[in-house]
Amino acid sequence: MNIVVLTGAGISAESGLKTFRDNGGLWEGHRMEDVATPEAFAANPELVQNFYNLRRQQLRSDEVKCNAAHIALAEFEAQHKGRFTLITQNVDDLHQRAGSNNLLAMHGELRKVRCLNCDAVMPYDEAITPQSQCTQCLQLDCLRPHIVWFGEMPLYMDVIERVLQSCELFVSIGTSSVVYPAAGFQQLAQHRGAHTVELNLAPSETASRFDEAIYGNASTLVPEYFSGLLD
Numbered sequence: 001m002n003i004v005v006l007t008g009a010g011i012s013a014e015s016g017l018k019t020f021r022d023n024g025g026l027w028e029g030h031r032m033e034d035v036a037t038p039e040a041f042a043a044n045p046e047l048v049q050n051f052y053n054l055r056r057q058q059l060r061s062d063e064v065k066c067n068a069a070h071i072a073l074a075e076f077e078a079q080h081k082g083r084f085t086l087i088t089q090n091v092d093d094l095h096q097r098a099g100s101n102n103l104l105a106m107h108g109e110l111r112k113v114r115c116l117n118c119d120a121v122m123p124y125d126e127a128i129t130p131q132s133q134c135t136q137c138l139q140l141d142c143l144r145p146h147i148v149w150f151g152e153m154p155l156y157m158d159v160i161e162r163v164l165q166s167c168e169l170f171v172s173i174g175t176s177s178v179v180y181p182a183a184g185f186q187q188l189a190q191h192r193g194a195h196t197v198e199l200n201l202a203p204s205e206t207a208s209r210f211d212e213a214i215y216g217n218a219s220t221l222v223p224e225y226f227s228g229l230l231d
């Protein structure tokens with residue numbers, strides 16, 4: 001069976017990473033439009049760089065580890081005989097650390113940067129400062145977070161549209177289903193005949209569209225749900 005899974009910030013909540021909308025809409029004390037748009041970056045590059053430097057540093061602290069939900073998805077992928085695609089809206093690297101392989105990080109990755117001069121994308125774990133240098137073109141002060149901001153095109157959209165055409169089971173985990181195009185993937189899959197399931201702490205914005213829904217903590221729901229699916 002061809003399975004597509006979409007995850008959001010809720011799958012990393014029990015790993016100690018803040019979600020976006022559970023803190024009264026503020027994100028580390030910022031409004032999203034002040035730190036996650038190209039306009040914000042152009043207007044106040046230092047504020048935006050520091051916002052991502054803080055989150056990149058937080059990701060490297062010992063307290064932040066993948067949880068049972070990330071691990072259950074990686075283990076299921078390794079044992080599943082059909083096709084398995086994991087699409088994540090998250091920019092943390094917890095799915096990667098858990099061992100997920102066929103992973104599409106559609107909103108970018110905190111531990112990578114992009115060069116504004118030569119477009120290279122490279123792993124990067126430090127703080128971006130005006131002294132930071134691109135390792136490809138050696139230019140200084142030309143790096144931005146490899147993050148898809150609001151108003152920018154998400155990554156891997158061609159691959160995502162293709163796998164949604166032929167998916168038979170679509171499982172949405174830990175997302176409020178507010179941000180598009182990700183929030184529209186369930187409908188694309190459903191129109192092609194997929195059975196669609198929402199695993200979340202609370203009903204999402206598009207909960208009524210799903211064929212099935214189970215509510216609770218991802219670290220409990222995900223291992224239970226996927227162990228019941230094993231071929």
Ligand code: BV8
Pocket residue numbers: 007008009010011013014019020021022036089090091107147148149150151152153154173174175176177178179180181199200201202203204216217218219
């Ligand atoms: C684009 C990177 C077009 C930043 C992010 C009006 C209507 C419709 C759409 C739009 C509109 N106006 C503008 C748009 C488009 C816009 C959009 O959707 N805006 C929304 C706010 C209305 N979308 C875009 O701009 C996208 N691009 O459309 O481009 C285009 C076309 C042509 C050419 C160029 C461009 C780009 C969107 C990407 C933005 N970047 N992230 C960063 O991370 O720093 S989005 C950001 O929100 C994160 O990636 C996050 O993942 C994502 C979604 O949030 P969630 O993951 O769902 O997190 P949230 O806190 O909301 O919810 C957590 C859920 O978990 C909750 O439901 C909670 O109950 C649950 N939960 C909590 N704890 C647990 C749990 N579940 C289980 N267990 C738990 N323990």
